[in-house]
Amino acid sequence: MTLVLPESLRDVEAVTRVATPARLEYDFTAGRATTTFLRGILEHKILGEACPICHKVYVPSRGACPSHGVPTSEIVELAGPGVLVSYCVVNVAFHGSVMELPYVGGLIQLEGADMFLMHLIQEASPDEVRIGQWVEPVWRDDADLEATLESIRYFRPLDRPDATVDEAGHVVSWGPATRGGAA
Amino acid sequence: MLRAPLVIEYPFERTTGPVVGAFLTGLRERILVGITGADGRVIVPPIEYDPVTAEDLTELVEVGPGGVVTACAWVARPDARQPLDHPFAWALIRLDGADTAMVHVVDAGSPDRIAVGTRVTPRWRDERVGAIGDIECFVIEETS
Amino acid sequence: MRDVAIVSFAQSHHRRAVEDLNEVEMLMPVTREALDNIGIGIGDIGFTCSGSTDYLAGNAFSFVSTLDGIGPWPPISESHVEMDGAWALYEAWVKLQTGAVDTAFVYSYSKSSSGDLAMVMSRQLDPYAVGPLWLDSVGCAALAASAALDAGVVTREAMAEVAARSRRDALANNEYAQLRFDRTAAAVLAEPDHVGLLHRSDCPPISDGAAAIVLAAGDRARELCDNPVWIRGIDHRIDPMALGYRDLTDVPSARLAASRAGVVPAEIDAWELHAPFSHDELLLRRAMGVPDDAVVNRSGGALAANPMLTAGLIRIGEASWQISSGESERMVAHATQGPALQQNLVAVLEGDR
Numbered sequence: 001m002t003l004v005l006p007e008s009l010r011d012v013e014a015v016t017r018v019a020t021p022a023r024l025e026y027d028f029t030a031g032r033a034t035t036t037f038l039r040g041i042l043e044h045k046i047l048g049e050a051c052p053i054c055h056k057v058y059v060p061s062r063g064a065c066p067s068h069g070v071p072t073s074e075i076v077e078l079a080g081p082g083v084l085v086s087y088c089v090v091n092v093a094f095h096g097s098v099m100e101l102p103y104v105g106g107l108i109q110l111e112g113a114d115m116f117l118m119h120l121i122q123e124a125s126p127d128e129v130r131i132g133q134w135v136e137p138v139w140r141d142d143a144d145l146e147a148t149l150e151s152i153r154y155f156r157p158l159d160r161p162d163a164t165v166d167e168a169g170h171v172v173s174w175g176p177a178t179r180g181g182a183a
Numbered sequence: 184m185l186r187a188p189l190v191i192e193y194p195f196e197r198t199t200g201p202v203v204g205a206f207l208t209g210l211r212e213r214i215l216v217g218i219t220g221a222d223g224r225v226i227v228p229p230i231e232y233d234p235v236t237a238e239d240l241t242e243l244v245e246v247g248p249g250g251v252v253t254a255c256a257w258v259a260r261p262d263a264r265q266p267l268d269h270p271f272a273w274a275l276i277r278l279d280g281a282d283t284a285m286v287h288v289v290d291a292g293s294p295d296r297i298a299v300g301t302r303v304t305p306r307w308r309d310e311r312v313g314a315i316g317d318i319e320c321f322v323i324e325e326t327s
Numbered sequence: 328m329r330d331v332a333i334v335s336f337a338q339s340h341h342r343r344a345v346e347d348l349n350e351v352e353m354l355m356p357v358t359r360e361a362l363d364n365i366g367i368g369i370g371d372i373g374f375t376c377s378g379s380t381d382y383l384a385g386n387a388f389s390f391v392s393t394l395d396g397i398g399p400w401p402p403i404s405e406s407h408v409e410m411d412g413a414w415a416l417y418e419a420w421v422k423l424q425t426g427a428v429d430t431a432f433v434y435s436y437s438k439s440s441s442g443d444l445a446m447v448m449s450r451q452l453d454p455y456a457v458g459p460l461w462l463d464s465v466g467c468a469a470l471a472a473s474a475a476l477d478a479g480v481v482t483r484e485a486m487a488e489v490a491a492r493s494r495r496d497a498l499a500n501n502e503y504a505q506l507r508f509d510r511t512a513a514a515v516l517a518e519p520d521h522v523g524l525l526h527r528s529d530c531p532p533i534s535d536g537a538a539a540i541v542l543a544a545g546d547r548a549r550e551l552c553d554n555p556v557w558i559r560g561i562d563h564r565i566d567p568m569a570l571g572y573r574d575l576t577d578v579p580s581a582r583l584a585a586s587r588a589g590v591v592p593a594e595i596d597a598w599e600l601h602a603p604f605s606h607d608e609l610l611l612r613r614a615m616g617v618p619d620d621a622v623v624n625r626s627g628g629a630l631a632a633n634p635m636l637t638a639g640l641i642r643i644g645e646a647s648w649q650i651s652s653g654e655s656e657r658m659v660a661h662a663t664q665g666p667a668l669q670q671n672l673v674a675v676l677e678g679d680r
Contacts, residue, residue, distance in 0.1 A: 031349025256523025
């Protein structure tokens with residue numbers, strides 16, 4: 001396909017790219033489950049919610065159990081420590097990031113929960129971080145708590161024997177693997 | 184109820200392809216171009232394929248710069264992202280030599296100065312980059 | 328072709344803003360009700376399809392998290408369209424036609440109160456020549472109204488009648504609607520101009536809400552409910568993208584979809600038309616050959632409740648209710664989306680008589 005341009009455009013440099021930035025502003029409301037979780041944070045508590053049918057605990061809960069399609073109606077307070085079930089060492093800055101490189105993002109299964117929380121792992125060099133490692137939350141001072149997950153500044157290693165995590169990324173034993181299998 | 188402001192920004196930069204590229208190149212050069220459709224009608228802004236026959240369209244032609252309003256709607260309270268910071272009219276404008284209309288705004292001053300049939304002409308920006316905003320707006324053509 | 332029927336429909340009480348619930352929390356009671364109506368669970372459903380767009384609430388992957396509300400784990404067979412739920416229903420109907428499944432679940436939802444809906448909708452326009460101007464959805468509709476008024480195919484008086492009748496019918500017939508009141512056409516005409524020649528009452532409300540439909544094929548439909556509503560014909564068509572290329576005084580894609588769906592206007596006893604703006608109804612009536620004395624939008628239509636990308640699916644559900652209740656025998660349900668009635672879906676629905 002050859003384009004035929006009007007004479008006036010034949011000898012000028014052609015535009016091939018155009019910036020089309022867009023900015024959309026929202027007034028985000030948290031909804032029931034997230035409000036419950038964030039109100040807990042204000043009180044220095046990590047609140048999960050359990051499915052009334054299968055009793056799996058989700059934290060933070062979005063309000064529905066994906067196994068049963070019902071509201072997660074039972075509130076469960078979690079102690080705080082959990083096990084790193086996966087992590088990623090970030091070496092590349094991305095647009096908008098304020099983190100100093102490298103840093104570690106982790107998926108943490110809190111003790112008593114059946115789903116993962118994503119958070120920063122600090123006070124540990126990236127080469128010490130490992131799946132199965134116990135971590136604990138480091139909170140802001142009580143006076144500085146706000147209704148945001150950032151009120152937990154990060155998670156740091158906890159001196160406890162590693163837990164056993166299966167290939168699918170779930171904690172199968174909250175303690176070290178024993179002879180004869182993880183279960 | 185917990186609520187928080189949320190701003191989502193899309194810093195897109197798009198490639199244009201040759202047909203849209205020619206339209207935007209024209210805007211940078213203060214030239215309006217359309218494309219000849221399979222039925223010979225001139226389509227502005229130009230499009231790559233004929234909407235009826237799906238044929239490749241290839242013949243770009245100069246149109247305008249003046250044109251006639253085929254539909255308009257007065258906006259008393261513009262949004263900050265829209266082209267003008269004071270009341271304006273949205274308009275579909277059929278440029279001279281074109282058979283279809285393009286969307287833009289007309290800085291008409293008041294709603295009673297613009298109607299279907301009003302003749303308008305572009306007001307070009309001094310700094311042009313090859314984007315639809317190179318036309319700041321259309322203005323009502325001076326009648327001699 | 329397999330006979331496919333609507334066997335259950337549920338919808339929320341649509342509101343200007345559902346601030347106390349997130350999207351899945353808003354949706355869950357509706358999907359639950361649609362399944363409970365006929366005593367089945369998600370395990371009895373062969374295929375699920377939803378319609379929504381994350382742009383409305385600005386909540387990335389909301390269409391995935393809302394899926395949690397129907398219990399998709401272990402994985403179910405499902406799909407999603409970034410279109411009105413009526414198009415999700417079309418995909419489900421096609422899936423049923425393949426014979427691969429006998430039941431399908433369709434839902435859509437909208438929580439557009441979080442954002443600036445009219446501006447969010449500008450993101451669906453041509454990103455080169457129109458999007459950067461931020462032509463909002465009300466401005467876009469006002470341009471179409473201008474063209475139609477100038478061409479004489481609609482009048483402001485007829486628009487005001489549609490605006491008034493819709494809210495009045497919602498008051499009389501539809502507890503789920505958001506705008507339910509008796510305001511005369513004269514009062515609408517007396518309102519100041521809002522955008523262009525549209526009065527505020529010519530425009531739909533911004534609504535948060537959800538809807539869900541269960542489809543079933545053949546005998547399975549008769550097992551699941553006493554009065555299935557059969558989809559006798561369904562088709563969807565699209566007009567070109569460029570606004571200025573289109574004749575905004577006409578809706579060729581609606582006309583074609585109606586013809587392909589087998590609509591014979593004289594044989595239809597009531598219509599549910601998805602006409603967000605008052606002139607839209609007039610343009611659709613003309614394009615589809617709706618008789619002047621036809622019963623249109625007994626529910627109040629989108630002018631009484633317009634959850635984005637859901638109000639089209641609601642038209643189909645409303646028609647199914649009106650047929651299963653015996654109020655009508657054969658209806659047309661229509662859905663639209665895109666700027667200024669660009670895309671149109673038409674279905675002919677009929678009861679078991």
